[in-house]
Amino acid sequence: MLELKDFCFTIEKDGEPVNLVDRVNLKVPAGHFMAIVGPSGCGKTTLLNTIAGLNHMSEGSIYWDGRNLEEEGDLEPAELGYVPQFSIAYDELTVDESIEAVTRLRVKTRDLDDLDLRIDRVLEETGLTEIADRQVKVLSGGQKRRLGLAMELVTDPQLLLCDEVTSGLDPRSERDIVRRLHALSRRDGRIVLSVTHSLAHLELYDSILVLHEGRVAYHGVPEGLTHYFSVADTEEIYPRLAKQPSEKWRKSWLKHGPTYFDKIMRERQKLIDAGTLALPHCKLMQETQEASEDIELDETTELIENKPAKSKRSKRRKSKIAAAPEESDLIQEAPEPIETPGFFSQYATLLGRRWKIFFRDRAQVFLQIAILLCFPCLVALFGPQGNEALRIYPDTIEMTSQDAVRNLQAIGENRAKVGGAVSGIIMFQVVLLSLMGSNNAAREVASERKIFEKEKFGGVRPLAYLFSKITFLSCMILVQSVWMAIFVEQFWPYPEAAGSTGFFDHLNFLILVNAAMTAICLGISSLMKTSEQASLLSIYLVGFQLPLSGAVLALPELVGQITRPFISAYWAWAGSIESLDNRYQAAVKTVTETPLESSSTICLYVLGIQIAVGIIASYIGIKRHQWEH
Incomplete structure (x- = not known):
């Protein structure tokens, strides 16, 4: 049984606390299908998210099978299923692949046969078997909702929460979804709570919870709705709610609630007696114990307050316990606990x-x-400009000769030209690889934030997610950087000293600058709420690489000292210059005032630190709760 006691969720608004969910008291027995309805903004989704743990409960208690979840530990990921309003599947995958992936992420199966059986079962339960090979992007709205439902059923959750899963569907698809949810509530004692804006098909629910401004206005069987609100049709309920304050509705319900809950339990007992609702033995025993406790409490209250009405209800409860089916009559055993796969x-x-x-x-x-x-x-x-031979100064200079002076001037012009070309080609490689890194990672996490948050809620480890991203992006970095270096080498042989490893040092810096920009943009993507924000910030970051590197125009010394540590392009460029033949190093230094005294080792360390910072930021953003309601 799910039980809420004085359940509240509070936010701050204009410096004042506001209860979006206000003192909700509710009992939902096992094997029950309940709709949560109410006007827009009444707290339906907020209540559901707070039950799920996506919102932290401000006050009150929540019990599951008699266990206080706040004090004795939350539900395991496999025990709780949550079907949000948005699609939780990737468009590029098929229905079967989507279910297989989520099963592998959330369920530790014994072998491939166990995996296949689980997938086939949820496909059958949700009516997706015939379209298992279709890609998600071609599915209709109703089919996507059923897929979202199937992806939650792989763990056989005992508590299934559905948020507006019928929203925007045609009447036929809506009824199909409601019927399937109804059928799912009849298996293994599963509780299904469904938030809906629609007042159609209410007869398919076991009970209806009506909220008004975060407070309970009604919780009872569908047949009692119109009588309780004194309306002729369910469509008149919302206007009727608006005619008096929500607090008045709440107080009225506190008086009448026990009578309506008894009606819920009587209807449920009929289902058990008819064999249409089968409960695992452990849940039946638990609910029998809870019913006995309720009886004792009612009898004690009766003696104190001397209210005969409660005595009659106590007798009814006693008769229900006596009528409970024997263990041999139960057709379902308690399901085996689901284990979450390892890292x-x-x-x-x-x-x-x-x-x-x-x-x-x-x-x-x-x-x-x-x-x-x-x-x-x-x-x-730009290779031909850098391939021009670098002229060197003669060992002895005869300054009295006009030809010697002209020769020195020509040598200086040559060195400036070649040095500028070499510096520009290296910086061009560095900036373009920075752009590649930004393109690789800017949307990597932010674009799938909703899906990942849902998967994290279902038990996916943030560290496993981060390492999968790092591995994928590392492959992209290596292919892009190695190809850039090798391709350019064919048109502009890297000028290195004889016997040195200048080219490979340059290749190393190209890989590192790509990795640094990729890691930093991955961090940005992880920290931002939307892919648009992440992309925009990443573009700005790449845009500042060239002007702030100092390779084109030297920055004022103070500005350079402040910005240089954060500019990946500078360190990759400076490190590559340091790996050149000494003559080319000297030529480059004649055309730039930017200090290049940093050693290759320092450049490596700085780029390594930037990579580490980007990865740490990525983990923080991935670990942080960023569920959007």
């Missing part, structure tokens, strides 16, 4: 799914190929 299992599933989504997203694949081909070609266009 490596979740990591492998997340990584495999990410690659599958990438290769099926043709627009993204074409974009990556275009970038991979075009960016190195842009750098190669």
Whole structure:
């Protein structure tokens, strides 16, 4: 049984506390299907999210099978299912692949046969078997809602919460969803709570909870709605609610609530007697004990207050306990507990799914190929300028000769030209790889924030998610950086001293600048609430790389000292310059006033620190709760 006692959720508004859910007292027995209805803004979704734990309860208590969840530990991820309003599946995957992925992430199956049986069962329960091979992006609204439902049923949750799953559907699809939820509540003693704005198909629910301004105005069987609110039709209930304050409705309900709850329990007992509602033995015993406690409490109150009416209800409760079916009559055993897969299992599933989504997203694949081909070609266009031979100063200079002076002037012009070309080509590579890194990661987390938050709620480890992203992006970084270096090398051989490893040092810095920008943008993507915010901030970050690096125009020393530690492009450029042949280093230094005295080791350390900062920021953003209601 799910029980709420003086259940509240409070926010601050204009410096004053406001109860969005106000002192809700509610009991929902096992095997029950309840609708939560009420006018817009009455707190339906807020109540559901607070029950789920997405909102932290401000006051009161919540009990599950007699266990205080605040004091004795929350529900396990497998015990609770939550179907939100939005789609929780990737458009590029098929229905079957979506269910398989979420099963691998949330359920530790014994073997592949166990996995297949679980997938086939939820496909059958939700009527998706015939469309299992269709991609999510071609599904109708009703089919997507059923898919979201199927993805929650893989853990056999005992408490299933559904938020506006019928919203925007045609009447036929809406009734189909409600019927399926009704059927699911009849299995394993599952409780199904469904928030809905619609007052259609109420006859399919076991009870209706009506909220008004966060307070309970009614909770009883559907047949009692019109009588309680003194209206001819359910459509008149909302206007009727508005005619008096919600506090008055709440006080009225406190007087009449026990009578209506008895009606709920009597109707439920009829279902048990008819065999249409089967409860696991453990839940039946638990509810029998709770009913006995209620009887004792009622009898004690009766003696104190001398109210005969409660005596009659006590007798009815006693008769219900006596009429409870024997253990041999139960057709279902208590389900085995579901274990959550380990870190490596979740990591492998997340990584495999990410690659599958990438290769099926043709627009993204074409974009990556275009970038991979075009960016190195842009750098190669400037290769001839950097291939000009670097003239050197003679060992002895005869200043009395006009030819010698002209020769020195020509050598100086040559060195400036070649040095500028070499510096520009290296910086062009660095900036373009920074742009690639931004493109790789700017939307990586933010674009799937809702899906990830839902999966995290279902037991997916943030660290497994982060490592899957790091692995995927690392592959992108290596391919882009190595291809850039090798392709440009064919048109502009990297000038390195004989016997040195200048090219490989340069390649290392190209990989690191791509990795640094990717990590930082991944951190931005993880911290931002929307992909638009993340993309915009990442674009600004790349845009400042060239002007603030000092490679084109030297910055004022004070400005340079402040900004330089944060500019990845500067450290990759400076480190690559340090790996050049000494003559080319000298040539570059003749055309820039930006200090290049930093050693290659310092450049490596700074870029490594930037990568670490980006990863730490990513973990913080991924770990942080960012559920949008």
